[in-house]
Amino acid sequence: MEMLSEPLSLLLLLTALVIEVLAPVLHYHQFGEAVRTARDAGFSALFTCGIAFAVFPTIRVFRREMETGTYEMALAHPVSRCGFFLAKSFGAFLAFVLFSVTVFSVALVMFKGAAVGGEIASKTGTIVRVYGPFFVFGVGAIILPLAISAALNRFFRCRFVLSSFLICAVFSLCGGVASGVMLGEVACKLLPASLLVSCPAAVVLFSAAAFSVRLKTNAAASAALLILAFSLPAMDNYYRVESLARGGSLPCLEVVSAVLFALPAVAAFLLFGIYFSLRRE
Amino acid sequence: MSMKEEHIVELENVKKTFRDFWLRPTVAAVDSLSLTVRRGEVFGLLGPNGSGKSTTIKMILGLLAPSAGEVKLFGLSPRSIAARKKLGYLPELSYLHPFLTASETLRYYAGLCGLSRKEAASRTKELLEMVGLSDVASRPVGGFSKGMARRVALASSLIGKPELLILDEPTSGLDPISTKEVKTLVKALAAGGMTVLMTSHLLADAQDVCDRVMIVNHGRCVAEGNVAELETSLEEFFLAKVGDVQDFQLAPFLAAQNVTGKDK
Numbered sequence: 061m062e063m064l065s066e067p068l069s070l071l072l073l074l075t076a077l078v079i080e081v082l083a084p085v086l087h088y089h090q091f092g093e094a095v096r097t098a099r100d101a102g103f104s105a106l107f108t109c110g111i112a113f114a115v116f117p118t119i120r121v122f123r124r125e126m127e128t129g130t131y132e133m134a135l136a137h138p139v140s141r142c143g144f145f146l147a148k149s150f151g152a153f154l155a156f157v158l159f160s161v162t163v164f165s166v167a168l169v170m171f172k173g174a175a176v177g178g179e180i181a182s183k184t185g186t187i188v189r190v191y192g193p194f195f196v197f198g199v200g201a202i203i204l205p206l207a208i209s210a211a212l213n214r215f216f217r218c219r220f221v222l223s224s225f226l227i228c229a230v231f232s233l234c235g236g237v238a239s240g241v242m243l244g245e246v247a248c249k250l251l252p253a254s255l256l257v258s259c260p261a262a263v264v265l266f267s268a269a270a271f272s273v274r275l276k277t278n279a280a281a282s283a284a285l286l287i288l289a290f291s292l293p294a295m296d297n298y299y300r301v302e303s304l305a306r307g308g309s310l311p312c313l314e315v316v317s318a319v320l321f322a323l324p325a326v327a328a329f330l331l332f333g334i335y336f337s338l339r340r341e
Numbered sequence: 342m343s344m345k346e347e348h349i350v351e352l353e354n355v356k357k358t359f360r361d362f363w364l365r366p367t368v369a370a371v372d373s374l375s376l377t378v379r380r381g382e383v384f385g386l387l388g389p390n391g392s393g394k395s396t397t398i399k400m401i402l403g404l405l406a407p408s409a410g411e412v413k414l415f416g417l418s419p420r421s422i423a424a425r426k427k428l429g430y431l432p433e434l435s436y437l438h439p440f441l442t443a444s445e446t447l448r449y450y451a452g453l454c455g456l457s458r459k460e461a462a463s464r465t466k467e468l469l470e471m472v473g474l475s476d477v478a479s480r481p482v483g484g485f486s487k488g489m490a491r492r493v494a495l496a497s498s499l500i501g502k503p504e505l506l507i508l509d510e511p512t513s514g515l516d517p518i519s520t521k522e523v524k525t526l527v528k529a530l531a532a533g534g535m536t537v538l539m540t541s542h543l544l545a546d547a548q549d550v551c552d553r554v555m556i557v558n559h560g561r562c563v564a565e566g567n568v569a570e571l572e573t574s575l576e577e578f579f580l581a582k583v584g585d586v587q588d589f590q591l592a593p594f595l596a597a598q599n600v601t602g603k604d605k
Contacts, residue, residue, distance in 0.1 A: 129436035136402045136430035137453035137501070138422045217479075219440070341405050 108288070111261045114159075115268045115284045118152040122272035123280070145337040149269040149330065156265060157258050159225065205231055255315050259322035264288045266326045270333035273340060348416075349505050349536045350378035350401055355410035357396050357560070370396040372560040373410070378505075383527060383537040385551035385568075387544065387579060393560035394540045395433065398509055401538070402430060414505075426454070429503030433510045433540075435494035439483025443474050443493050446482055447500055454501030461500075468496035471526075487514040495523065499530075506530060508539040512546055524550050544576040 125131035125148075134144060205227035212218035268284035275283065357371040371393040378384045388394050399405040400412050403419030417424040437446055444465055451461030469475045472492035477485070482493055491514045498506060511527070512520040527550050531537055541547045547554060548568055555565040556579055564578070 133436040138426040
């Protein structure tokens with residue numbers, strides 16, 4: 061909840077909206093090679109920026125507790141330092157995973173829509189850049205939760221960011237089921253494809269959590285972003301989404317290697333974090 | 342029950358020296374301090390600013406590790422979960438999550454204390470009524486006044502039905518009526534068998550509430566005794582023991598302002 065209360069989380073949500081609106085619209089325009097390369101690189105960078113953005117709320121979740129004293133207040137209760145660190149870290153990571161899966165599944169549906177639109181255009185000669193229902197569903201999956209949350213906030217004083225996140229997640233679930241019907245085999249690839257995003261994100265976010273116990277905000281962010289630099293394979297996730305939308309497959313080995321890369325790194329950062337928590341005064 | 346078991350808090354020759362990044366000693370906050378708090382009493386830890394009261398409390402809470410000596414809480418290490426299950430803590434500043442409502446705050450701390458959902462809900466309702474915040478239970482505490490936030494913090498310190506309540510400046514930020522209510526509450530809790538360890542700058546408050554006090558200065562105990570046995574007021578006793586602590590050098594300032602300091 062703290063993670064979602066960060067203004068950056070809302071920014072992340074809005075960035076995702078922009079990406080999803082722009083991506084399919086631009087996807088099947090006839091660009092020159094240079095412009096297309098720039099476009100693809102831009103989208104890839106945005107995927108990576110999503111992880112970089114998520115580093116800051118994660119760090120703030122810890123640093124704010126420590127700077128405002130709520131950390132001490134919590135530790136005066138019967139909770140272990142180790143348990144507290146793990147709960148916070150996994151809470152922050154879970155929020156990110158739910159969010160990324162939401163965006164990822166909607167993006168997948170949008171790209172598929174664009175691909176179907178492209179097929180119609182090539183068969184009928186009609187210029188249909190984006191297949192209507194997919195576009196409406198994709199954009200709606202973001203805009204509708206925001207609108208519902210705004211209404212809930214206006215009439216029932218519900219928290220905007222929290223409700224928008226939760227409703228987005230519900231829509232995503234519905235989207236997953238709907239896309240399972242509409243897209244068939246593509247939807248089945250959603251989980252392994254999400255793993256490719258979540259694995260480097262896990263390494264970066266858990267490193268951010270561990271560093272934030274020991275270092276101040278800026279130093280912890282710098283250290284975590286350095287770790288992100290080592291996790292740059294995440295940059296090509298954009299191409300994978302595109303290839304999945306076109307009916308391509310995801311090599312199993314790639315998913316396994318991503319998991320094998322993430323597990324020991326996450327374990328190491330968790331151990332660092334627990335050690336720093338136990339030693340912290 | 343043996344005498345040993347009756348000691349809820351025990352500090353024996355405790356020292357705390359803060360160190361810098363290179364582990365060089367910077368400040369000796371507590372120096373050879375020994376104290377015991379007995380079951381059922383209201384113990385006051387008094388002293389001027391920077392005397393080591395908060396450091397002592399943080400060591401009792403297990404938030405700081407002593408550089409030397411031993412701290413025991415219910416006969417256990419202060420870091421043990423079993424000891425902290427019996428503890429309630431009200432810090433000097435009300436550390437609350439601003440985005441949580443008063444009710445959510447209490448339920449959050451109830452969760453940390455291991456209360457069931459049902460228990461947490463009934464205890465939350467009961468405590469919010471006690472501190473007079475039932476009407477604003479669904480408002481985020483970020484928008485609360487200092488006094489209201491203080492009352493939420495007080496309620497959260499009582500959520501786990503503690504055996505020992507540690508109050509760091511409990512009346513800080515409260516208006517006179519709320520201050521009186523807090524003092525009445527502390528007396529009522531003590532009468533119900535709860536042990537209370539409190540710090541306060543308001544010596545009159547401490548005199549009204551405490552059974553026994555310890556005065557610390559520069560991290561050392563300078564006096565300890567029963568309030569009922571004092572021949573003077575606690576304030577006079579305090580000044581006699583601590584001496585003339587001159588944090589403020591007022592005389593030159595007042596002279597420069599051409600103020601005599603006498604009442605007109």
